[in-house]
Amino acid sequence: MFSKSAHYYDAIYSFKDYPKETETIRTLISREKRTDGNRLLDVACGTGLHMLYLSEHFEVEGIDLDGDMLGFARHRVQSAMFHQGDMADFNLGSTFDVVICLFSSIGYLQTTKRLNNAIRCMADHLVTGGVMIVEPWYTPENWHPGTVHAKFIDEPELKIARVNTSYVNGIAILFRYALPGRHSGGHRSLRGATRIGSFYDCRNDRRIRIGGIGCFL
Numbered sequence: 566m567f568s569k570s571a572h573y574y575d576a577i578y579s580f581k582d583y584p585k586e587t588e589t590i591r592t593l594i595s596r597e598k599r600t601d602g603n604r605l606l607d608v609a610c611g612t613g614l615h616m617l618y619l620s621e622h623f624e625v626e627g628i629d630l631d632g633d634m635l636g637f638a639r640h641r642v643q644s645a646m647f648h649q650g651d652m653a654d655f656n657l658g659s660t661f662d663v664v665i666c667l668f669s670s671i672g673y674l675q676t677t678k679r680l681n682n683a684i685r686c687m688a689d690h691l692v693t694g695g696v697m698i699v700e701p702w703y704t705p706e707n708w709h710p711g712t713v714h715a716k717f718i719d720e721p722e723l724k725i726a727r728v729n730t731s732y733v734n735g736i737a738i739l740f741r742y743a744l745p746g747r748h749s750g751g752h753r754s755l756r757g758a759t760r761i762g763s764f765y766d767c768r769n770d771r772r773i774r775i776g777g778i779g780c781f782l
């Protein structure tokens with residue numbers, strides 16, 4: 566999905582308040598971290614917007630599967646080191662005080678086996694006393710399949726209409742999307758589907774184990 570739409574990612578998600586989210590993340594880190602170091606790894610870092618703000622406080626590195634997303638992130642956070650890889654199977658040969666994985670990225674793992682592998686991989690990259698923060702995504706219970714959603718970008722040089730719907734297949738939610746767009750370079754139309762896993766309903770269960778790692782919510 567992202568290799569086709571990376572150019573439009575920041576515009577489509579411009580409603581997100583990355584500076585504010587960064588402050589929330591910093592509060593969580595300062596509450597939980599038990600180390601003196603400040604190395605932070607952003608797993609599935611996308612175009613690097615969290616990293617941009619976090620780089621004012623941490624020595625940041627990022628990893629993402631998608632080379633196009635990484636291209637934008639590299640340009641945005643030039644001081645950072647980036648890696649292309651699968652969050653369910655990576656070994657950077659170094660450890661971090663903080664590992665984060667934000668904004669629905671965890672859902673792209675699709676299966677509980679890959680979820681477990683990813684949580685283990687992230688934990689393996691943490692120093693003792695470090696903090697791992699994984700932002701959860703929708704659970705099967707609070708997702709409404711079959712509804713249609715649309716997002717419009719109407720800027721002078723960029724016009725996008727993104728329309729998507731979804732259905733649930735086992736634990737996966739399949740998105741179908743279309744991105745008919747117009748920008749200064751001409752017209753472009755994208756169509757596709759992406760599969761996202763929806764795992765646990767944790768609302769009544771604030772302590773769980775994922776991949777053998779104790780987690781709290």
Ligand SMILES: C[S@@+](CC[C@H](N)C(=O)[O-])C[C@H]1O[C@@H](n2cnc3c(N)ncnc32)[C@H](O)[C@@H]1O
Pocket residue numbers: 567608609610611612613614615628629630631634650651652653666667668669670673674
């Ligand atoms: C919704 S974006 C979130 C990006 C960023 N964390 C943010 O908050 O803007 C999901 C990201 O997950 C990445 N991704 C999907 N599957 C992945 C995988 N198996 N390993 C690493 N990154 C993956 C995508 O390329 C994309 O950049």
